[in-house]
Amino acid sequence: MPELPEVEVIRRELKEKIEESRILFVRVEDSQFYLPSDMILGKKINKLERKGKNLFLVLEDESSIFFHLGMTGRLLFSSREEPFPYLKVLLGLSSGFLSLTDQRKLGKVALLTREETEELLRQVGIDPLSPEYTEENFEKVLSGRKMRVKDFLLSQRYISGIGNIYASEILFRSSIHPEKRTNDLTPEEKKKLFITIPQVLKEAIAHQGTTIRNYVRSGGEQGEFQNSLLVYGKEGERCPCCGEKIVRKKIASRSTYFCPRCQMG
DNA sequence: CATTCATCCTGCTGGC
DNA sequence: TGCCAGCAGGATGAAT
Numbered sequence: 001m002p003e004l005p006e007v008e009v010i011r012r013e014l015k016e017k018i019e020e021s022r023i024l025f026v027r028v029e030d031s032q033f034y035l036p037s038d039m040i041l042g043k044k045i046n047k048l049e050r051k052g053k054n055l056f057l058v059l060e061d062e063s064s065i066f067f068h069l070g071m072t073g074r075l076l077f078s079s080r081e082e083p084f085p086y087l088k089v090l091l092g093l094s095s096g097f098l099s100l101t102d103q104r105k106l107g108k109v110a111l112l113t114r115e116e117t118e119e120l121l122r123q124v125g126i127d128p129l130s131p132e133y134t135e136e137n138f139e140k141v142l143s144g145r146k147m148r149v150k151d152f153l154l155s156q157r158y159i160s161g162i163g164n165i166y167a168s169e170i171l172f173r174s175s176i177h178p179e180k181r182t183n184d185l186t187p188e189e190k191k192k193l194f195i196t197i198p199q200v201l202k203e204a205i206a207h208q209g210t211t212i213r214n215y216v217r218s219g220g221e222q223g224e225f226q227n228s229l230l231v232y233g234k235e236g237e238r239c240p241c242c243g244e245k246i247v248r249k250k251i252a253s254r255s256t257y258f259c260p261r262c263q264m265g
Numbered sequence: 266c267a268t269t270c271a272t273c274c275t276g277c278t279g280g281c
Numbered sequence: 282t283g284c285c286a287g288c289a290g291g292a293t294g295a296a297t
Binding site: 070146147 | 267268269271273274276
């Protein structure tokens with residue numbers, strides 16, 4: 001569900017609401033989502049950081065509360081306590097209430113030391129919206145691999161933040177077949193991919209993310225980018241470029257949508 | 266080392 | 282109407 005754009009929208013919204021506020025109480029509603037309240041009580045939230053789909057509330061002692069929303073996780077900010085369905089963790093803050101809900105329970109929350117945070121950040125691949133995302137670094141992580149390009153995009157260890165929706169959208173807009181092997185990409189295709197990845201992600205952020213099923217913003221509102229999708233979820237519909245029928249195929253055991261005519265390369 | 270697949274969860278939808 | 286297979290925006294660890 002939440003891919004990079006959705007997590008970034010939430011980060012920006014929460015930054016306004018909870019940065020500089022203090023943690024007054026912690027309530028864990030499901031032991032699968034444990035947070036040690038005695039370690040964080042009274043501490044100030046200094047900043048909110050994101051890498052890929054990972055979100056960190058960095059506290060004043062440089063420990064951080066780490067969130068990964070999995071498929072159905074939500075982070076909701078409210079000025080009063082609300083009985084959200086599937087509530088897992090509630091943080092009472094000096095500025096309001098932050099609720100983590102998760103229907104399918106595939107998300108994660110943890111308190112990490114500064115060292116653990118740095119270690120996790122090292123394991124996550126290049127964030128396409130960070131200064132680390134250069135053509136040189138892109139080439140470095142791509143070279144030598146023989147993966148299908150869709151698997152490459154979905155893996156979080158090389159480039160982070162891309163999930164199933166944006167993988168299809170990025171490959172369509174790059175005119176590359178999702179099963180093409182990374183070592184068979186031409187220099188032009190690599191260049192196109194390098195440029196298209198942040199383009200699509202930024203556009204999605206500008207539209208507040210993609211709501212298809214579960215994703216909502218921190219105030220409960222839906223995103224808008226679902227209206228700008230060109231191929232994802234459009235099996236049998238006409239390709240906006242050539243009119244050919246959009247195909248759905250399982251690749252990497254996930255539904256993948258593409259135009260068999262525009263994406264022959 | 267690289268790659269694929271089952272697994273963790275719950276709930277909804279569509280076909281029979 | 283009821284039932285069940287299949288599907289869903291993710292990631293990991295085990296097997297090959």
